[in-house]
Amino acid sequence: MGRERLIPLARRYRLLSVVGSGGMGTVWRAYDEMLDRDVAVKEVRLPEHLTEGERRLMCRRLIDEARATAALRHPGVVVVHDVIIEDGRPWVIMEFLEARSLRQIITEDGPVAPDRAAEIGVAVLGVLRAAHGAGILHRDVKPSNVLVCDDGRVLLTDFGLAVHMDQGREIADTIVAGIEGSPAYLSPERVLAEPSVEASDLWSLGATLYAAVEGRSPFLRSHALASMVAVLMGEYEPSARGGRLTPVIDGLLRQEPDDRLSAGETSRELTEVVPDGSTPGAVAVEGTGDESPSWRGAPGKAAADPRARRRPRMGTIISVATIAVLVGALGAWTARWTSVGQSDAMVLLPSSGAPAAKSIKYHEADGYTVEMPSGWRRQKLTEGVQWNDATTGQGLRITPVSGDALEGLRTAERREMGEGTYPGYRRLRLELVPELSKGGAEWEFTWQKDQHGLRSRAAGYEFYFFAPAWRWTPGQRQYDKILQTFRPEQIETRSPLPDSRW
Structure with a gap:
């Protein structure tokens, strides 16, 4: 600090x-x-x-x-x-846990034996299945996010990139946020900026198991872009130390999500590698009803699976070229990619080949213009204008205001509480936010257990964004994109909003 x-x-x-x-x-x-x-x-x-x-x-x-x-x-x-x-x-x-990450273990002690890697894999798989059952995709499974405690307990940490899913697929943002994650552990569909699925987490588990027994990611290259190209092409050296774990790794690293081992198959395969079928420090994993046959091969060789890896799709080749052009144009990659911890570096790139969401530009009588997603319906209120997305339950209300921003929000809170506007109300924060605008302030809260709201005051306006809790993370990304299009037209009476925020 x-x-x-x-x-x-x-x-x-x-x-x-x-x-x-x-x-x-x-x-x-x-x-x-x-x-x-x-x-x-x-x-x-x-x-x-x-x-x-x-x-x-x-x-x-x-x-x-x-x-x-x-x-x-x-x-x-x-x-x-x-x-x-x-x-x-x-x-x-x-x-607080007395533990080391799997990455630390690999760095300090060398590669992990296949049977121990299988124990760790069973534990991580248990967390993934619990998360998937709760409708959450982790999206950042890698050795540095796997903790092995001194007492043998194994945990999966860092849900910072986690997203909610609907019917087994990531809920896509209306405005695409980009590609995020660690290059050497991104699944092919993530590199292509396609929605993640449960099999995406399992692919990353396969890359993590490979790293455990080999001491390095199968797709780690000298540069992040090269790592992503290797992922898209499915190019990695066969595991030399994996033994009986090799067929599991290969089954998880198949290019097509539908071709990969399911969670149930992976559980059975891993359990057979663990000595005596026991999994110290791991959590027992129940079957999912997926009783399709598992495919095994000789130790150290890929399994003879009729769902074997396919050649890269033509779209993959095109996307690689597109990513290369984008990286060259941005010129900012090296700032995010350093020689320290290359396998765990974070990627943030505009998505390739994904069409931008269509929007409508509004010129409002209250003295501003703003671009809203085309599916959002406009409603003129007594004070201000509100747009609603009936599909997701998200909405944004913009109202002209005057006076002190922080005191105005405090007054609004007291008024809304007195009127019972937000049943089950819980304040998260109500504070000055000078970086928003001079004198700017924000009020964030939840209500009815599953509703989330943010009311911000800056430059003579109040912006009230609301969304269901399960949509809050992608909703906030979309909200930021909308605010980047907001332009006050009455500049002589209202201070312009900083470009860094709006």
Whole structure:
């Protein structure tokens, strides 16, 4: 943090020492002075080059990650105790574990034996099946996100890129956010910016198991783009140390999602590799009713499976060229790709080949223009204008306001509480946000258990965005995109909004 924190976080959690760090934050060992116990505290640390909009998105993602993690009550998921806002950033309070990541184990001790890798695989698969059963895709399975505790417990961490799904497929944003994840562990469909499916997480599990027994990702190359090309082409060296685990790895790394081993098949295959069928530190995995036959081959060789890997599709080749052009045009790749931890670097690229969402530009009498998704219906209110998406339950209301932004939101909160506008209301934050605009403020809250709202005041307007909780993360990305199109027309009476946010 650059200096010692003299006052405990939230006057309760005293930070003791750093136990881990990554591109987005630092994990501290801390002491809970109220309950007299050790806890882990995840602190956001944002790169300097990010715009204010990107910073706010990253902070929201940490909160969304905490929600997704807390929603999964599973022995293979870290327990989240609390989320607090301090220094203008969210801090996540979690259970403290004496553990090393699988990546640390590989780096410090070398490759893992196939039977031990299978034990770890069974545990990770258990978490994935629980997440999928709850309608959540993890989307970031890799060695650095697998924790192996000193007592043998295995956990899957970091739900920062997790998304909700409908009927087994990722719920696509109306406005595409881009390709995110670690290049060497992205599934082919993720590289192509196609919606993730449950098999996408299983593909990443296969790459993680390969890394466990070989000491490196099957698709790690000298540059992120080269890694993604290798993923798309399905090019990797056959496992030399996998033994009986090799057919499982190959079955998970098939190019087409429908051709990969199912979760049930993977569970049975992994369990047979574990010594005596036991899985110390893992969680038992029940069948899913998927009783299709599993395919095995000789140790060290790919299984003779009628669903064997296919050649890359023509669309794959075209997309590789498209990505290359985009990377060259952006000229920003090297800023995100460093020599430190290449296999775990984060990718953020505009999606290739995905059509931009159609929008309609509105010129409103209240003195502004804004572009809204074409499917959203406009409604003129007594005060302001509201757009609603009947399909997702999302909406945005823009109203001209005056006076102090923070006090105006406080007054609005008192009024709405008195009128009972938000049954089951719970305030998340109500604070000044100077980076939004001079004197800007935001009020974020939930109600009715599954509704989420954000009311922001800046530059003479109030922006009220709302969405179901299950749509909040993709909804927020869409909201940011909409606000980037907002332009006040009465410049002489209203201050322009900063480009970094709008």
